[in-house]
Amino acid sequence: MVGREKEAAIVSRRSFLAGAAALGAVSALGFAGCAPASEKGSDAGASVEGDAVVATGSGAGRMGDIMVKMSLVGSTITGIEVIKQHETPMIANSALSRIPELVIRNQSLDVDAVAGATITSFGLKAAIEDALANAGLSKSDLAKTGSDSGILVEEPIEADIAVVGGGLTGLVATARALQNGKKVVLFEETAHLGGSSCVSDGWITGADTIMERAEGVEDSAEQFYAFLTQGSDDPAIVPYPENTRKYAEMAGPVLDWLDTYANVDFGDRAGGYGLYTPPDQPRIYGVNNGGGALDMALIQLIQDGIRDGNASVVLEARATSILKDESGAVSGLEITYADSTVREYAFKAVVLATGGYSHNEEMMPYENCGTCSPSTASGHGFELAEAAGANMLPPEIYAPYAGGIPNAGFEMRYQANLKLPGEIWVNQEGARMANEDYPLLAKAAWGKASGNIGFVVFSEAQLVEGLRPIVMTSYLEGELTPWQSRDLLDELVAEGDVAWKADSASELAKAAGIDGALAETLEAYAGYCDAGEDPDFGRTKMQKFEGALYAIKTIPYQLQCTGGARVDPSAAVLDEKDEPIAGLFAGGGAIGMRQSSAGGQGGCGLGNAATWGYIAADSASEYVS
Numbered sequence: 001m002v003g004r005e006k007e008a009a010i011v012s013r014r015s016f017l018a019g020a021a022a023l024g025a026v027s028a029l030g031f032a033g034c035a036p037a038s039e040k041g042s043d044a045g046a047s048v049e050g051d052a053v054v055a056t057g058s059g060a061g062r063m064g065d066i067m068v069k070m071s072l073v074g075s076t077i078t079g080i081e082v083i084k085q086h087e088t089p090m091i092a093n094s095a096l097s098r099i100p101e102l103v104i105r106n107q108s109l110d111v112d113a114v115a116g117a118t119i120t121s122f123g124l125k126a127a128i129e130d131a132l133a134n135a136g137l138s139k140s141d142l143a144k145t146g147s148d149s150g151i152l153v154e155e156p157i158e159a160d161i162a163v164v165g166g167g168l169t170g171l172v173a174t175a176r177a178l179q180n181g182k183k184v185v186l187f188e189e190t191a192h193l194g195g196s197s198c199v200s201d202g203w204i205t206g207a208d209t210i211m212e213r214a215e216g217v218e219d220s221a222e223q224f225y226a227f228l229t230q231g232s233d234d235p236a237i238v239p240y241p242e243n244t245r246k247y248a249e250m251a252g253p254v255l256d257w258l259d260t261y262a263n264v265d266f267g268d269r270a271g272g273y274g275l276y277t278p279p280d281q282p283r284i285y286g287v288n289n290g291g292g293a294l295d296m297a298l299i300q301l302i303q304d305g306i307r308d309g310n311a312s313v314v315l316e317a318r319a320t321s322i323l324k325d326e327s328g329a330v331s332g333l334e335i336t337y338a339d340s341t342v343r344e345y346a347f348k349a350v351v352l353a354t355g356g357y358s359h360n361e362e363m364m365p366y367e368n369c370g371t372c373s374p375s376t377a378s379g380h381g382f383e384l385a386e387a388a389g390a391n392m393l394p395p396e397i398y399a400p401y402a403g404g405i406p407n408a409g410f411e412m413r414y415q416a417n418l419k420l421p422g423e424i425w426v427n428q429e430g431a432r433m434a435n436e437d438y439p440l441l442a443k444a445a446w447g448k449a450s451g452n453i454g455f456v457v458f459s460e461a462q463l464v465e466g467l468r469p470i471v472m473t474s475y476l477e478g479e480l481t482p483w484q485s486r487d488l489l490d491e492l493v494a495e496g497d498v499a500w501k502a503d504s505a506s507e508l509a510k511a512a513g514i515d516g517a518l519a520e521t522l523e524a525y526a527g528y529c530d531a532g533e534d535p536d537f538g539r540t541k542m543q544k545f546e547g548a549l550y551a552i553k554t555i556p557y558q559l560q561c562t563g564g565a566r567v568d569p570s571a572a573v574l575d576e577k578d579e580p581i582a583g584l585f586a587g588g589g590a591i592g593m594r595q596s597s598a599g600g601q602g603g604c605g606l607g608n609a610a611t612w613g614y615i616a617a618d619s620a621s622e623y624v625s
Helices: 013-027 089-106 118-134 168-179 210-214 221-229 241-260 291-307 380-387 439-448 482-495 505-512 518-531 604-624
Strands: 046-049 052-060 065-073 076-084 161-164 184-188 203-205 284-286 311-315 317-324 330-337 342-346 349-352 401-404 414-416 424-426 454-459 470-472 499-502 549-558 572-574 580-586
Touching (some): 065 118, 076 089, 089 118, 089 291, 161 330, 161 604, 168 291, 168 349, 168 604, 184 317, 203 241, 203 604, 210 241, 317 342, 317 380, 330 349, 349 380, 349 604, 401 454, 414 549, 424 518, 439 454, 439 549, 470 482, 482 499
Parallel strands (some): 184 311, 349 580
Antiparallel strands (some): 046 052, 052 065, 203 284, 317 330, 330 342, 424 454, 454 549
């Protein structure tokens, strides 16, 4: 419990790493970086313990309810303890520690949300306010003794290389530059490291690796390149073959580097074929305990660099301008801190590792497209690179994930289960869109649908115990149990905005706003089920609808993105004349996917981030030497 009598130290950018290392044990408990809930607290209410009133309260966090236990003497808060939460550890840690501290220090709920963990911050403040209400007080009853923001401006060490962005690309670039003997400063605009990778499942790919050879798999960079390009030299399919080849050549060595130098735990070290387009070799490897564990291994290397005086990590510090000298070469960065302090620092080279734009609704190339990316994927790096004179590739239509349920606006927290046996997919005109036996076809189906809207339709007969009609979107939500999934379906039906239930096809179409012949489609599908043949799409695993009918409205949602700063195979950022901007390098989401792997094959998301972070670090290290 945090108390006024024991003032807790504000987490600084350097001490954060030590805390993050300890947090890794927590992260390891949850798949994809999602930790289980702590012990459930007592029911909301208040009691008296000595001179203090003790009250509990709850608020809605990103991953479920947050419950706090608070002690008060009169109208003074003396302690706050988080007793239940489901939040993603690496993302939520700063908010869960800082918000209670600041509320106690300021005796006020008027404290800023923690950058990168805003929903957790708001949920935590709501829980504290609820506890106050249960103690018979309101937030206006507090003394409001100060205005401590909890944010300290920290001066980085003098260094030659600056890395902008603390996701996987930035972590790899920092660790590799340190290994190259360089001094490095890592700037991250949120309050945590990890970006999108810390909530990923941790699948990564590379060819001709130590793990492949140990399994007796004969593979090569050339084979990997052939798979990535599918043997095509069509610029529409492989727009930047020189970069795709570089990725194919380096992804394996980088995977070996993560394995042997960063000591990443690859579990049983067995390669596989992934969930998407199966590769020609089982070269996709999973990090034990997900992407958060991958990040933690790199953070440990960076922590060693900090201890040795060779690195700084500066959180809540946004790079707002890339500085140049008279020759046009990079000379430093302008950094704007969370308290609005603006400072300039000299660097010989900058690595842009700012991620993509998939949490920026205005930059989406799709109509009606949501996101499953954390808020760190803001597209800020695109603006930064463009202002520095980079040749910016425009976002392109890129097959996103399908079936996102827009019940929470832009953020896709849940998706319809596109593998629910017997369901069908229809567009706004009420017509089926694809062979539902193959969920991989859903991307193209939703992409071609008018308004990119698809309805998942099923009946009571498909709601078998243990099968979930709604599943989590792993980058934003924790695992759902079957009963939670059915309960959520019932809740959405009751709200009537994105899910509907009816006794007939015509009633369902009217409720859902499906224009067209849904009744005819369902009648035809019933006939196909009786005949055991689907003349429209060749489906074989059909189930007849029986009982009440359901429809869930869904849209695509984005994780990876296209566009970004144009780079050459050395990760040097190119200007409008395709000439390198001296001292500026980039990788990962900041350069998009198509420059790298030419598509969305399994393991290429993290592979792209790690490989280009490594390449950029080597090129920047050579440049400053």
